[in-house]
Structure formats: structure tokens, C-alpha cells
Amino acid sequence: MSDHDPLESYVRRVQADTHRYVRDLLKENENLRVAVATLHVDKARLEEELLATRESVDRHRLEEKRLERRLAEIAAENRRYSEEYVMVEQQNSALANLYVAGVRLHSSLDRSEILAIIIDIIEFLVGCDQVGVFAVEDGRLKLVASKGLDEERWAEIALGDGPIGRTALTGQPYLPLAPDDEADGLTACVPVKFRESVAFVLTLFRLLPQKSGRLDQVDHDFLSLLAAQAGSSLAAASLFSSSRTVEAGAR
């Protein structure tokens, strides 16, 4: 075949094209291999990252649950502290009531003033607007100080008669937990003793509306302590009065 044989020339051109095509294909193939290898590496890296992210999410979920538990604990603790605070305030309030009652009761040596102070204390520190103080005199109970009571009706009571008379006779306080038909509107009855003998009876009838119609245990405790303080204060007033009488007689 001569150099100018068109067939040969065509074959050579096709061969050359084929070589170039194969070379391009190989090159492209190599590029694709590199790309696939890169993608494999990326995939492996992403899988690692995904795993790490999942682990991180799991860790965060655990942390979230731990924080939720801690939050609930703190909320419970907060509630407990609030309840304790209210309780301490109630105790403070009870102590303040006792302090005020003590100061007021021992601020006078005059019996009628002390009786008025007792009424004042029961009205404002316990919350009762019908109050009476009965004295045991000549074997009967006589109303010696009151607020909001029908004084004629309650002027005298026989010892042992009704809750007031029984309190005077037995020395036991009358502190019903529920309204009592026999009590005639009476809410509480507390004896005031001199040397174990009942000398006075503190009586509480109608409570203020905000007391919800009944006395609490803290009121019962306060009334018992008030009666003890009132007893010593009235005894002091009695001694003072006697000493004044003796002093006047000696002159």
C-alpha cells in the first residue's frame, strides 16, 4: 500500500482516533476511579461523623433526661422550702402573738384593765368578736368583762351548768372540734387558774368571718398559754390590790 492509499490513510486515522479515544477513556476511567475512591473516603468520614453525631445526640438525650430529673428535684426542693418558709412564718406569727399577749397582759396591775386587755387580745389575735370573761365568785360564775355579748342574758351561770359552768367546775377547757347544739353559740371555753383553782373562765362565742367558723390547733394552744399568762397577771393585780389595801389600813 502506498502512502497515499486512501484506505490505509483512513485506517491509520481510525487507529489514531481509536488510540486517542482509548487513552481518553482510560484517563476518564482513572478520574472516575479517583472520584469513586474520594467518595468512598468521604462516605467513610461521613459515616464516622454520623456515628459521632448519633452518639452525641444520645449523650444529649441522656443529659436532657438528667437535667429534667434535676429540675424536678429542684422544683420539689423549692416547694419544700416554700412550705417550710410558710410554716416558720406561722410559728413566728404564733410566737409574736404570745409575745404581744405577754407584754400587754403584764403592762398593768389593774384588774379591770387586764380584763379589757384579755378581751382585746382574744378579739384581735384570735379573731372573735363575741367574748366574755366570767369570774368565779360566791360559788357562781359572774360576767365581769365582755364584748359583743348580751350582758343581761350571760350575767350569771351556776357552776356545772352548760359548757361554761362545767369548765369552771372541772378545770378542763371546752374546745369542741365541731359546733355543739348544747353550746348555744359558744366556740371555746378556757379556765384561768390561781393555784390549781379555777378563778376565771374565758369564753369565745362568734368568730370573725375570716376564721371559717372554727378554731385551729394553733388557736387552742394560744388560748391555753393566754389563760396561763392571764392567770399570773390577774393574780399579780390581786396581790397588788391587797397590798394597797393593807398599806392604806396601816396608815
Place this chain on the structure above:
Amino acid sequence: MARKRILLVDDSETSLLMARMILSKANYDILVAKDGQQGVETAARERPDLVLLDVVMPRLNGFEACAELKSRPETEAIPVIMVTTRGDGASVETGFASGAADYVTKPVSGLELLTKVRNLLGD
């Protein structure tokens, strides 16, 4: 800063002593008046930061004293808390109608009184 001053107006020594005890915990200076008329005069003269006004009092009752305080230019801005034995709706309404900013009922709860005082004084 000057301590805030609270005027207590009450004819009961027991109530006054109790209110003093409660408020002394919070470092307020306390002024005292024994009836409504004296309360109005003391408020006008001393210009306290707040007035605690009992309802049942001689000369001028708490509602009248509160209305009087609110009618005077020198005392109208002083907040008043009514301290009342009457916790019923009508009494509370009368208290607010006379110009009271708030009310507490007797027997006074220390926590409630201090909270209301602090709220009104912005403490």
C-alpha cells in the same frame, strides 16, 4: 437612703403592738395614731410613705379617715391599707370605694401584711 415611714392608725394597743412587731422586721420607721382624726392630722403633717388604717375607731372611722386622706392634696397620693376585722365583701368594697389601695383582715398574718406593704412601697 432614708428609711420608709409607715403610719399605723388603730385604737387597740394590742393591734398596734402586733403591727409594730411585724413591720419592725422589715426596717420601717413607725408612726402611730390612736384614732381616725389623729391619723389624718398625723398623715398631713408627717407625710408617711404608707398608712395602715383600722376600720372601727373613735372620732373618725377608718373608711371616713381614708376618704379624708384621699380628699386632701397633701395626702391623696399616700397609699392606704385598711386593716379590718370585717372581711366580708361589702366591707372590702366600702374600703376600696373610700380610696384604700388594699386591705388585710384581723387577726393579721405577718406574711400577708409584709407582702402587701412591700408591694405598695415597691420594695
